[in-house]
Amino acid sequence: MIEVKNIHFWYPDGTNALCDVSLEIQDGEFIALIGQNGSGKTTFAKCIAGILKPTKGEILIDGKNLKNFRRKEIAEKIGYVFQNPDHQLFSNTCEKEISSGPRNLKLPLKEIKRRVEIASEIAGVDRKLFNKHPFFLSKGLRQRVAIASILSMQPKAIIVDEPTTGQDFKQSISVMEFLKKLNQQKHTILIITHEMHIVAKYAKRVVLFKDGKILQDASTKEVFEKRDSLAKARVKPPQITIFSRRVLNKTFLTCEEFLVKRKLEVRSQKLENPPLYSPLLKKGGNRGDYKN
Amino acid sequence: MKNPIIEFKNFSWKYENAQDFSLKNINLKIFEGDIIGVVGANEQGKTTLLRCLNGLIPFNWRGTLKGGVRIFGKDILQGSIEEFSKKVGFVFSDPDSQFTSTSVEEEILFGLENLNLPIDEIKTRLKWAIEEFELEGFLSKPPYELSGGQRQRVAIASVVVMKPYVLVLDEPTSMLDPDGKSEIFEILKKLAGEENLTLIIAEHNLTELLKIAERIIHIDKNEIVYDGDVQRFVDEFDYENLQIYMPEVSQVFWHLKKQKNIPFLLEDAVGKFQK
Structure with a gap:
């Protein structure tokens, strides 16, 4: 369980990115963080993953303050996939990239091999690519390699920032389907996305951000029903939701x-x-x- | 019959070191004033096609070329990228990848100065761009301090001030939030109407794209599999095997067994549904 208690975050240039945000996340949830660019979603997610330290307030993971975790322990609890895969890929072959997490966790060789295999299979990274340099792959594939390299650490919760940007529909669905599969295996999933049809289809709970604060936190249906707060956060629900409301006066996702x-x-x-x-x-x- | 401004004849292209052709046997005519949406899954050849429109292929990329392309009547191999770029402007999906300056104003001026235009003309065009793209408030700001939608607006402005005849945009809204996406499509619609600019837009978001496109080119497996008007594209689309995410109202109407004239705009769908 992740408990976020009254966190604030100021960037060094004085931007107040988060203002008194609290949230409780139970194990096994599938949550989407939505809101305009600059509303605080990514800063919030990075705080949970221990990449950024909140200026004020605290975050507890399974009851223990995040401050008291060692880096290695955080990695086993929470994995973070960056929006731009190029921000996290650093190895010169895909296999090294995917195995770098387990190697850092000092796991036995056999276990490393096993995890690389499982992770790359779930993420859809073909064995043929293992010896290739990640930078010569397409953006979609680079994103899968990035996800596989996080999965191989088998964190309990996985945060994916914009899992579908630049991907076409089939690729988006395959990334989301495997996040769904992980969720069914009791992993907590947090996605940050602008694709409302993806939110509607996969997320069970939605947290709507606006100007560094949480404007709404409810089930996906409830959030998409509240037209005024969506308008305030300048978020449009999926076309089908607007359509069903207009023609049947019902909210269908x-x-x-x-x-x-x-x-x-x-x-x-x-x-x-x-x-x-x-x-x-x-x-x-x-x-x-x-x-x- | 109008003359096409860009014409592909039996054109094929293979990148150096690639195993297969990225584009095969392309025959295509683009006319002045066309608003074309280029759609298709990733890795099928969309971006490659766009790169051929201003000479990025074959001049910036190595490979094997078959057949021919004529841009404003000139064979692509006889011209140069500078020459074609004056007529065909190019906007990338990531606005940051095309910024060179530390202020919005300099960014807009960069292209104009490079065209060696007289100072008066530069001033007139800058003024026009500020009004047209509503840049007044942030001329002196560095581009990276703007929101995604504003940044892409600046990127488009800096290309459009050079007064190209054709504007090519490769997934111009993929990095933007929904608000930014609508903003860009509104600007494009205005440009097409007021400036009679020919637009060629590759885009995954069909809900937005179909609001402005008048012609669709669907590329699949490195070939053009559809080239025609929007309505027929929506009607004949393979909804069973949803390769492209069609507007949700179109999906619903197709499943409700509407065979012809499937709506793709929200208002249209609401009207048709109530009937």
Whole structure:
């Protein structure tokens, strides 16, 4: 569990990036941090990962103050994937890059090898690339190598800053699907993103930032329902959410939800006022089947 | 029939040391005033196509070229990158990668000074850019102190003041937050309308792109698989195998078995749904 208590952060140039922010994150959550550029999302995430030290306030991880952790211990608790993979890649082959974390943790060789294999498989980094220099790979692949190099440390919580920037739709989905898989294996996942359809599809909880403060913290649906606070933070919900509100007066988050729930609604409306010869009822229609 | 300003004929390109061709057998005509969206998954050849439009390929990249490209009537191999760049401006996805100066004003002036224009003309164009792109407040600021949307606006302004006929943008909004994205597309729409600028935009965000594009080029597996108007592209798109994230209203309408005239703009979809 991560507890953030009243943290403030001032950058050396005087910018106040975080102002009295508190948040509690339970194990196994899938959270999206959203808000405009400069709203404090990344600074907040970097504080949790121990990359930046809050100017004021404290952060507890599993009850222990982050200040009292050694670097190595933090790495086992929280992994941070930078927005720009080039900010974290430093080795001259992909294999060295992915194994650098476990090597620093001084794990036995056999374990290092095992972890590199697992991590690169989940992240979709082909063995053929192991001897290549990361800088000659495409941006999408470099991002996967960056993620694999964090996964190989098997941290309990993983923070990914903009996992889908510059990726096309299929690549975005494959990155998100594997974060979902990790989440199902009880890893806590925190993503920072501007892609609202990704938030709608994957995150269960959304934290909305505005000017260094938390403006909203609720389930994804609740946050996307509150039009005024979204407008205040200048965030637009997914197109389908705006659409479903306009045409059905309902908040649906994804196309799938729209299609499924709309069908159910049409059916239940029909059942409440059944036409004389309803084909649904003729089939021996059991009213109970169409509720919800 | 108008003459195309850029024309590809049986064009293929392979980067040096690459195994396969990045573009194969491209035939393409671009006309004055076109607003073209270039779409497709990554690594399929979108950026390579854009690089051919102002001579970055073959002059900045080595490789094998087959067929030909004519830019404003001139064969690409007969000209130079300087010559083509005057007619075809290029904006990258990461605005920071094209900044050279420490203030917005200098950034805008950089291109103009390099064109060796008379001082009066430079002054007139600077004034125009400040008004057109609403740069008044931050002329003396360094570009890196601006927000993402403002930075990309400066990057576009610094190219547009050189008065190119064609503006090529490679994923101009991928680094921006949603607010910045809308800001850039509004600017582009205005430019296309007022300046009669030909726009060629590669972009993943189709919800925004389709608000302004009038023609779509879909590149897949290094070839052009679709080139035509937006409505037919939306109608014929393979929604089962969603390679590109189409506007969500289009996805929903396709699943509701609307075969023709699938809407792709929100307002349009709301209207059609209520019918």
